[in-house]
Amino acid sequence: MKRAFLALGLGFLWAPVLLMAAYAFSESRVPFQWGGFSTRWFTALAANERLLEAAWLSLRIAAASASLALLLGLALGWVLARHGHFAGRPIFGALAGAPLVLPEVVTGLALLLLFVGLQALTGWPAQRGAMTVWLAHSALGMAYVAVLVQARLASLDPALEEVAADLGASPLAVFGTVTLPLIVPSLAAGWLLAFTLSLDDVVLASFVSGPGATTLPVYLFSQLRLGMTPEANALAVVMLGGAAVLGGIAWVIRRPG
Amino acid sequence: MIRAATWAALVLLVAAPLVIVFGMGFGTPIAGVPPVIPPFGAAGWQGSFEAWSLLLADNFYLDTLLRSLRLATVTAALCLALGFGMALGIASAAPRRQALLLALVLLPFWTGSVLRMAAWVGLLRDGGWINAVLMQAGLITEPLPLLYSEGAMLVGMVHGYLPFAVLPLTAALTKRDLRLEEAAADLGAGRATVFLTVTLPLAAPAAAAAFLLVFIPAAGEVVIPEVLGAPDSMLIGRAIWGEFFQTRDWPQAAALSTALLALLLIPMALYQRLSVVR
Numbered sequence: 001m002k003r004a005f006l007a008l009g010l011g012f013l014w015a016p017v018l019l020m021a022a023y024a025f026s027e028s029r030v031p032f033q034w035g036g037f038s039t040r041w042f043t044a045l046a047a048n049e050r051l052l053e054a055a056w057l058s059l060r061i062a063a064a065s066a067s068l069a070l071l072l073g074l075a076l077g078w079v080l081a082r083h084g085h086f087a088g089r090p091i092f093g094a095l096a097g098a099p100l101v102l103p104e105v106v107t108g109l110a111l112l113l114l115f116v117g118l119q120a121l122t123g124w125p126a127q128r129g130a131m132t133v134w135l136a137h138s139a140l141g142m143a144y145v146a147v148l149v150q151a152r153l154a155s156l157d158p159a160l161e162e163v164a165a166d167l168g169a170s171p172l173a174v175f176g177t178v179t180l181p182l183i184v185p186s187l188a189a190g191w192l193l194a195f196t197l198s199l200d201d202v203v204l205a206s207f208v209s210g211p212g213a214t215t216l217p218v219y220l221f222s223q224l225r226l227g228m229t230p231e232a233n234a235l236a237v238v239m240l241g242g243a244a245v246l247g248g249i250a251w252v253i254r255r256p257g
Numbered sequence: 258m259i260r261a262a263t264w265a266a267l268v269l270l271v272a273a274p275l276v277i278v279f280g281m282g283f284g285t286p287i288a289g290v291p292p293v294i295p296p297f298g299a300a301g302w303q304g305s306f307e308a309w310s311l312l313l314a315d316n317f318y319l320d321t322l323l324r325s326l327r328l329a330t331v332t333a334a335l336c337l338a339l340g341f342g343m344a345l346g347i348a349s350a351a352p353r354r355q356a357l358l359l360a361l362v363l364l365p366f367w368t369g370s371v372l373r374m375a376a377w378v379g380l381l382r383d384g385g386w387i388n389a390v391l392m393q394a395g396l397i398t399e400p401l402p403l404l405y406s407e408g409a410m411l412v413g414m415v416h417g418y419l420p421f422a423v424l425p426l427t428a429a430l431t432k433r434d435l436r437l438e439e440a441a442a443d444l445g446a447g448r449a450t451v452f453l454t455v456t457l458p459l460a461a462p463a464a465a466a467a468f469l470l471v472f473i474p475a476a477g478e479v480v481i482p483e484v485l486g487a488p489d490s491m492l493i494g495r496a497i498w499g500e501f502f503q504t505r506d507w508p509q510a511a512a513l514s515t516a517l518l519a520l521l522l523i524p525m526a527l528y529q530r531l532s533v534v535r
Contacts, residue, residue: 002349005342010361012339013419016376017365019386023379032379032386075263083260094529095267098275101525103477105494106514109501110274113281113511116291139270147532200369202480207501220371224484228375236368236376243367247360 021240024233031230041234048231051219058216061130062198065137069194070187072138073145080146081153099143108207111136115208128210136208137201141194145187152186153179275518281511282308293507308512318496322516325476325493328407332414333422333472339415340422340467341460347423348430355431362423374413374484381409381485410486414475421474422467425532429463430456462531469528473521493517 019032024042028035045051076096086092099107115125115132125132160182164174202217209218220232283296283304296304312318347358365373380386381403388400403409437459441451457464479494486492493513500510 002342002346005339006346006358009339009343009419009423010358013362013365013416016373016380016416017368019380020368020372020376030384031375033389072263072266075259076267079260079263086260088264092264092267095271096263097529097532098271098525101473101521101528103474103494103517103521105477105479105497106278106518107274109497109510109514110278111270113277113507114269114274117277135270142266142270196367200366202371203498217369217371220369220375221480224371224375224378228378232372232375236372239368239372240364243364247364251356 017236017240020233020236023230024237026230026233028230031228031233041230042238044229045231045234045238050214051216051231051235054214054216054219057130057213058199061134061137061215062195065134065141065198066191066194068134068138069141069145070191072142073190073194074149074187076142076146077149077153080150096146097143099140100147104201104203107140108136108204111139111204112207128208129213130209132208132210133205133213133215136204137194137198140201140204141190141197144193144197145190148186148190148193149183152183156182278511278514282508282515284308284508284511286506286508291507292505305508308506308508311509312512312516317491318513318516321491321493321496322520324490325517326520328411328414328492329472329476329478332411332418332475333468335411335415336419336422336471337464337468340419340426341464343419343423344426344430345456347427348433355427359424359427362420366420370417370480373416374481377409377413377416377485378404381412404485405487407487407490410482413481413485414478417478417481418471418475421470425463425467425470426460429460433459466528466531469524469531473524473528476521477517 023032023034025037025039026034027038027040080093080096083089102110111132112128115128119125156179161174161178164178165171169177200217201215202221205215205218206221209215214222220235223232280296281293283306285294285296285303285305285307286292287294294303296302343362347355347362350358368376378385382388383400383402383404385404387403388397391397392400433456438451438455441455442448446454477494477497478492479498482492482495483498486495497510497513497517500506500513
């Protein structure tokens with residue numbers, strides 16, 4: 001019974017993905033129609049400059065926003081876990097968790113209006129583009145990092161930090177040599193999660209981006225409305241391969257012994 | 258100092274944008290850049306209640322909101338039912354295989370949400386894979402109108418959100434104390450009774466979190482209904498998107514967003530209570 005559910009669920013999740021992978025190697029111009037084996041769609045993909053440009057921009061924005069989200073989320077998680085009960089703590093907690101639960105269409109509209117308002121008041125940001133997408137994705141990612149960091153900090157044995165302090169380490173040294181190494185797994189998980197969210201986001205990027213800064217998901221979404229070519233299938237194979245390689249590396253690094 | 262800095266980040270990136278959305282609901286649309294007169298100007302209040310009165314008077318928007326909540330409920334219920342079974346299956350596998358099974362749940366995500374929806378279009382459309390297979394098999398003579406329907410949209414939504422339900426349920430079910438179920442079985446409870454009286458209550462908080470984790474984003478989903486849904490069955494996410502990008506009526510988009518948030522306030526607060534470590 002449990003097995004049947006698991007098989008059904010995995011089959012459902014994988015069916016369209018496996019079909020994409022299979023038909024990526026089809027000669028036919030129509031997606032999901034078999035026309036003999038061919039790798040022409042991979043060649044077409046490698047020659048599609050607009051797509052490659054969008055992919056490169058997406059990767060850069062994802063890496064930059066995951067990094068900013070890491071810093072902000074670390075600070076947020078630290079305050080949530082270590083500052084006890086301060087004035088406004090319930091509001092602080094609700095705001096820190098809000099990006100996790102807000103519908104993305106609301107977050108997108110809200111951040112766009114923030115940027116427009118800031119521009120009217122201060123002249124900055126002068127134009128919307130990669131920079132505003134970067135900030136929007138960081139605002140989303142920091143909430144995910146904060147939750148992971150907070151949970152990890154709450155589960156640490158306080159004796160470890162106390163021992164270091166008793167032996168004369170300054171608070172900064174305690175953080176750098178004891179706390180930080182202990183929370184590295186959550187930081188890595190948080191960075192990767194923020195990276196993934198940014199790389200897959202259509203809605204926030206559509207709202208806060210400007211002309212000339214088209215991320216990969218936004219480009220694909222616009223192409224999808226015009227009708228997709230089998231290039232999409234080839235791209236899915238490339239993404240899946242990249243994810244499998246990254247996952248394999250993470251698996252080897254984390255494997256105990 | 259770090260607390261002051263994080264307060265500043267939260268106020269700027271989370272609180273201020275939401276306050277601005279609320280205020281923008283009382284702005285006036287104009288032809289210009291930006292296409293709006295804000296509710297407060299140099300001369301003080303200059304706002305309008307047009308967007309809100311249209312929202313409350315026009316059944317179109319109210320129907321859209323209700324339809325979105327209904328579809329989000331169905332999506333979350335389907336994800337919960339299927340996800341619970343899958344999580345039980347993963348939790349009862351050997352520990353070494355659990356990581357592999359979880360990876361199998363997550364890996365399809367890496368093709369990206371847009372490409373996965375493109376795949377569903379390719380499978381469901383009139384000349385698509387499913388219709389071609391059914392016609393080859395001689396089961397149908399005319400293609401079934403699968404795409405651009407509520408059913409197609411639900412398939413896409415469950416496909417997109419299923420892992421959100423599987424992950425919290427798996428975490429809760431792997432941690433449960435199996436001796437409780439053994440004790441119930443030893444005392445003569447049947448398998449169904451054990452499930453209903455022991456397993457299900459133990460997993461109830463995680464099940465509630467899983468339901469909300471799907472329900473909340475599904476209520477405002479844009480991409481999946483846009484790609485797979487029927488054009489005439491409008492959902493609130495698409496309505497906000499359309500008011501913003503097509504009609505360029507920012508106050509209406511902001512008022513709709515505020516209304517959506519108001520309806521989601523209780524589910525969002527419940528989710529935070531269930532999930533936040535305190």
